[in-house]
Amino acid sequence: MPATGDGRAPGAANLAGARDGALPRHALGRPATAVPLTDAPPIPHPRSQAGNVPAPGDASAGPGAAPLKLLVIEDDASDAQLIKAAVADSGASIEVHWVRGLEQATGLLAPAPNGNRRGRSRSTDFSCVLLDLAAPADLPHPSDPSDGLEGLHELLRRAPHTAIVVLTDAAGAELGAAAVAAGAQDFLIKHETDGPLLARALRYAVERKRADESQRRLVEAELRGQENARLQRHLLPTPLLDGAGLSFTRRYRPGRRRALLGGDFYDAVRTDDGTVHVVIGDVCGHGPDEAALGVALRIAWRTLVFAGLTGEALLTTLQHVLEHERRSDEIFATLCMLVIEPGGDCGELDALGACERARLYLAGHPAPLLLGRDHQPMSLPSDLAGPALGLLPCDDGQAAWPAHHLELRPGWRLLLYTDGLIEGRIGAGSRRLGQDGLAGLVGDHQSAGLTRGRLIDSAIAEVEELNGGALTDDVAVLLLERNPVQLILG
Secondary structure (H helix, E strand, C coil): CCCCCCCCCCCCECCCCCCCCCCCCCCCCCCCCCCCCCCCCCCCCCCCCCCCCCCCCCHHHCCCCCCEEEEEECCCHHHHHHHHHHHHHHCCCEEEEEECCHHHHHHHHCCCCCCCCCCCCCCCCCCEEEEECCCCCCCCCCCCCCCCCHHHHHHHHHCCCCEEEEEECHHHHHHHHHHHHHCCCEEEEHHHCCHHHHHHHHHHHHHHHHHHHHHHHHHHHHHHHHHHHHHHHHHCCCCECCCCCEEEEEEEECCCCCCCCCCEEEEEEECCCCCEEEEEEEECCCCHHHHHHHHHHHHHHHHHHHCCCCHHHHHHHHHHHHHHHCCCCCCCEEEEEEEECCCCCCCCEECCEECEEEEEEEECCCCCEECCCCCCCEECCCCCCECCECCCCCCCCCCCCCCEEEEECCCCEEEEECHHHCCCECCCCCCECHHHHHHHHHHHHHHCCCCHHHHHHHHHHHHHHHHCCCCCCCEEEEEEEECCCCCEEC
């Protein structure tokens, strides 16, 4: 039910003399005596410079300013009348509503269930509650009847976002301090409170509550951010390469700000037969949906590898996963997969051991760079590359990903990366770095003696320098090297 025509909330009493200023200024709880009329000092806003907030009754507030809505919980009608008169005497724009007890107050403060349906009373958006601690807590099941603050506890539970000021007598100052410690914004002693002090305390309480709410939301946002960071960090893979005799160095940089996970994904595992499987991929887009899809594809890839799938059968199944998990038919993913078989015989050996055979599968993805010891890095062949996953149907044979067979000489090094690394601009024009530019750049850093993590970091740094700033796309880089002594993860 809407508020009454005189501005009163349903079930609340509006005392006489609220705005006419007929009652003299006086302290609460003592006989009315005239006191000199003085202006209340300005109320500083916690989030603004001092002096920017007008004082109660200041004309700068303007006649159209919304009044502060105050709910007074007071069982004594004469004390309620004094509060009303003090508010009117202060000249502050405060709309006072009075109830006799907590049961009636909590009914006004609690939001109507299932929204404001027709026939249900509508709660008033009170800015502040003034609670007399001497008023009996008429609750059937008080939360804590032993500390004298059961009424406050109930108000905090029913109206957690409303400022609360408590009233107490001189002997109850310690109880007032306990109320502030329990969650009230301020406490006032009845016989020491006049109109300006009351109005100022109410305004202060409202602003303190706003500041507390802002701080609470900030802390909650920080906690959510930390939780999201932990979640994203655990979604990044841990390569399973024990016994492979490889060094595996990776770098991962999402394009989204304040994110740890992007649409790029990678993984590397060694199966029981000694075969090493490596994958790196890129889901189009940069948002959280694309990041989630990348994680789903990576987990599916690892599961399929350990289930014994490989080659085109694995990629076909992975495309089915993509088609079921993506939010629209326009989403696709590029992918590079490398399958390295246990050491074999390529017809010649050297001191470092036998050469190895590998199969390379490309699904719309840049080919890896082979980093030679005595020549510039070169891209592996990509003439057998197939389409990106999700672009063409694979059940009718339109999408195919044939293998390119490789021989990896002893001491080989392979650099796998996503296109975010090669799509950066060179200078202010539209020219992109490209695969050839990346090969030359990496070769220069390799000639300077940089290896592993230092090689990747310096290459990324120069790419960003050429781009004129940070890269906006996700970037994933893997450096896989034959290391017959021990596995090194960088």
